[in-house]
Amino acid sequence: MAPVLPHILLLVTDQFRLDAFTPSVTPNLFSLAETGSTTFNSAYASTPTCTPSRASLLTGKSPWSHGMLGYAEDISCTEYPTTMPQVLDDAGYKTYISGKNHFGSLGNDTFVTQGYQSEQIYDGLGAGIPGDTNTDPDDYNIWFARLFDKHLNGTVPERVVNETGWDSKYYKPAELMDKADWRGDPGSEAARNTRAGYLANVEFVDEGVGTVLDILSSKGVLDDFLIIWATDHGDMNGDHYLWRKGYPWEASAHVPLVVRAPGGSSVKESDAIVEVRDVAATIYDAAGVLDAVRGRDPLMNGESVLPITSGDEVKVRDHLDLEHSMVYNETIHWNAVLGDDEETGGRYKFIFNAFEGTEQLFDLREDPNEGVDLVLWGGEDVRDGVLKRFREIMVKQFEDEGRGEAWVKDGELMVRKISVVYGANYPCDH
Known part of the structure; x- marks a missing residue:
């Protein structure tokens, strides 16, 4: 049955x-x-x-x-x-x-x-x-x-x-x-x-x-x-x-x-x-x-x-990918990784601003309102530890997905001044 x-x-x-x-x-x-x-x-x-x-x-x-x-x-x-x-x-x-x-x-x-x-x-x-x-x-x-x-x-x-x-x-x-x-x-x-x-x-x-x-x-x-x-x-x-x-x-x-x-x-x-x-x-x-x-x-x-x-x-x-092409203004163009960090036990969000090439890092358990940007205020240990690990997660994601050198080159995230709304896997003409 x-x-x-x-x-x-x-x-x-x-x-x-x-x-x-x-x-x-x-x-x-x-x-x-x-x-x-x-x-x-x-x-x-x-x-x-x-x-x-x-x-x-x-x-x-x-x-x-x-x-x-x-x-x-x-x-x-x-x-x-x-x-x-x-x-x-x-x-x-x-x-x-x-x-x-x-x-x-x-x-x-x-x-x-x-x-x-x-x-x-x-x-x-x-x-x-x-x-x-x-x-x-x-x-x-x-x-x-x-x-x-x-x-x-x-x-x-x-x-x-x-x-x-x-x-x-x-x-x-x-x-x-x-x-x-x-x-x-x-x-x-x-x-x-x-x-x-x-x-x-x-x-x-x-x-x-x-x-x-x-x-x-x-x-x-x-x-x-x-x-x-x-x-x-x-x-x-x-x-x-x-x-x-x-x-x-x-x-x-x-x-x-x-x-x-x-x-x-x-x-x-x-x-x-x-x-x-x-x-x-x-x-x-x-x-x-x-x-x-x-x-x-x-x-x-x-x-x-x-x-x-x-x-x-x-x-x-373990980790989640987030992203958005340009919206409202060319500077609102970003990728992000959210997840747990095994070494610290914290839950973090790493944000890469693709238009400006700048980064942000927030500890979501300690700072759920994202008031303190750890890239600016987290200290050298954070920048050399959590920030580096989360940046590497994003780099690996882009490489595994075959996004190409416009996104990542020689292990580095690339500044992107041009917005891509439809990616390679969009199945229709646009």
């Missing part, structure tokens, strides 16, 4: 800061996390803007492997060897997507759905999955609920003032800012108003999550589902004088991830380093097709987190 496969509910919120995930602002998401789920405290979006992060979600791949290295306008590519809806269709699942997917448009309000069998897509305010609440859950084995978010900026806590001032270069007084500016200090009143708008938006999204979860509970099928809540990226919201997303710093790249295994997870929290690419791999694992997908598509390098939720494993990877 064939194994009984779980139903799957994938909830994807947009532009969701990790510190907006609180009992008071998001009671429904918090309830999901508290009742039989694993909360991943070290989840990241490697390329923290909309379209490349969704490419990772769709394909289960790192940025270099799916080929979208930054925010891309041409996103309607349907030539990936494997994608989540196509894989699940082959496995016998019925698939449904509701909300904003940002996979591209064919014009005339026709959207690229990447193979979902049924869809209710919109890029603005409108009806979503509540209109289908009477549908028998057996009719859809996977629901991809893309809960609409309007990209409202807001400064959640007031910016952390630090002693190093590495972020002072992003300061701009309010009178020199425009409403769409990516950097600057708009003043306390504007910041408060923006914060209120952002958190109100988050609360509204949480209400939608509650509606979906209440439906599953009322039908008595909650334990039949693998439920994953993920997001595509965070939002700086004024931290370090920066706004929006696309940056390597925590408010932009560090995101929530909650996974409820069918019947409930055994592990409540995990500090394992995970990423958006792992969502697809986790779903493939639950569907019993992960090994088959790897055989068809060797570039699918996401990892299942189900062994973490069951307590069978405690680690997914």
Whole structure:
């Protein structure tokens, strides 16, 4: 007899800061996390803007492997060897997507759905999955609920003032800012108003999550589902004088991830380093097709987190690669490595600014708000130890991926004045 496969509910919120995930602002998401789920405290979006992060979600791949290295306008590519809806269709699942997917448009309000069998897509305010609440859950084995978010900026806590001032270069007084500016200090009143708008938006999204979860509970099928809540990226919201997303710093790249295994997870929290690419791999694992997908598509390098939720494993990877091509300004062009350092036992983030050739290093356990840049303030032992080791990890990554001498030459990271949005593994013309 064939194994009984779980139903799957994938909830994807947009532009969701990790510190907006609180009992008071998001009671429904918090309830999901508290009742039989694993909360991943070290989840990241490697390329923290909309379209490349969704490419990772769709394909289960790192940025270099799916080929979208930054925010891309041409996103309607349907030539990936494997994608989540196509894989699940082959496995016998019925698939449904509701909300904003940002996979591209064919014009005339026709959207690229990447193979979902049924869809209710919109890029603005409108009806979503509540209109289908009477549908028998057996009719859809996977629901991809893309809960609409309007990209409202807001400064959640007031910016952390630090002693190093590495972020002072992003300061701009309010009178020199425009409403769409990516950097600057708009003043306390504007910041408060923006914060209120952002958190109100988050609360509204949480209400939608509650509606979906209440439906599953009322039908008595909650334990039949693998439920994953993920997001595509965070939002700086004024931290370090920066706004929006696309940056390597925590408010932009560090995101929530909650996974409820069918019947409930055994592990409540995990500090394992995970990423958006792992969502697809986790779903493939639950569907019993992960090994088959790897055989068809060797570039699918996401990892299942189900062994973490069951307590069978405690680690997914030692280090995580992050990157983004130029966004807003030529100086916002970077690569990063995040991970644990065996010699010191610390968890660090190394950032290489590709346009300027400068580096940063932060101790995320001791300095989670990234106030102290250890390249400037860490001392010679840090520069000769942790910094050197993490730089070598990035060099090896580029060499192993065959990025070429524009990226690394003779063991040295190269300054890159030209932005590359589509890498060698992007499967479509652009």
